[in-house]
Amino acid sequence: MELRALDDGTGGSTVRFTGYASVTESPYEMSDYLGDYTEVIRRGAFARTLAAGADVPFVVNHGGLTLARTKSGTLRLAEDSTGLHVEADLDPSSPHVQALRSAMERGDVDEMSFGFRVTSQEWSPDWTQRDITEVDLHKGDVSVVNFGANPATAGAIMRSRDVDEILQSLPVERMRDFLARLEPAPSPAAAADLSLYSARLRALSL
Structure with missing residues (x-):
């Protein structure tokens, strides 16, 4: 994740946030009441929802005031070879942005997560690996978080x-x-x- 101050072209400034809310083709461990399993978000999982113009806010810890949004053009999402890339133009006069900037500069916050619905998935024959092949980001979120929540759940999975x-x-x-x-x-x-x-x-x- 990175924050950078930029000239907004009108004599003012903006704070540009960049980072990855999800990394594709990278297995991570999950656990639910049925036991442990591995989960992978596959490359291309975001293609359809991004093409459909999903309305997605940029927030902190999956809640609170929206700091940027795809609908307004202040948030831009794209899937590349790494994963779900996030670029947000933040208002430097906002106290919420100032707090986020301070936390990032101090190294107190350095992870991301996102909220979405799974629309297509595949399981291994022995049910030990779940491949998420398509998601819906509309009215979900991309979020800077204290600790990275698993990208498939955004806090919904219960141990x-x-x-x-x-x-x-x-x-x-x-x-x-x-x-x-x-x-x-x-x-x-x-x-x-x-x-x-x-x-x-x-x-x-x-």
């Missing part, structure tokens, strides 16, 4: 201990209802995409 904690907090009747919904057991491909299960678990725990 087994999180699931156990929620299950233990449920009344017996609701726990039985949840377990009944898993019969017959879902395919590993469906189960590994835990955004759905996360929503169900949270709903059941209310």
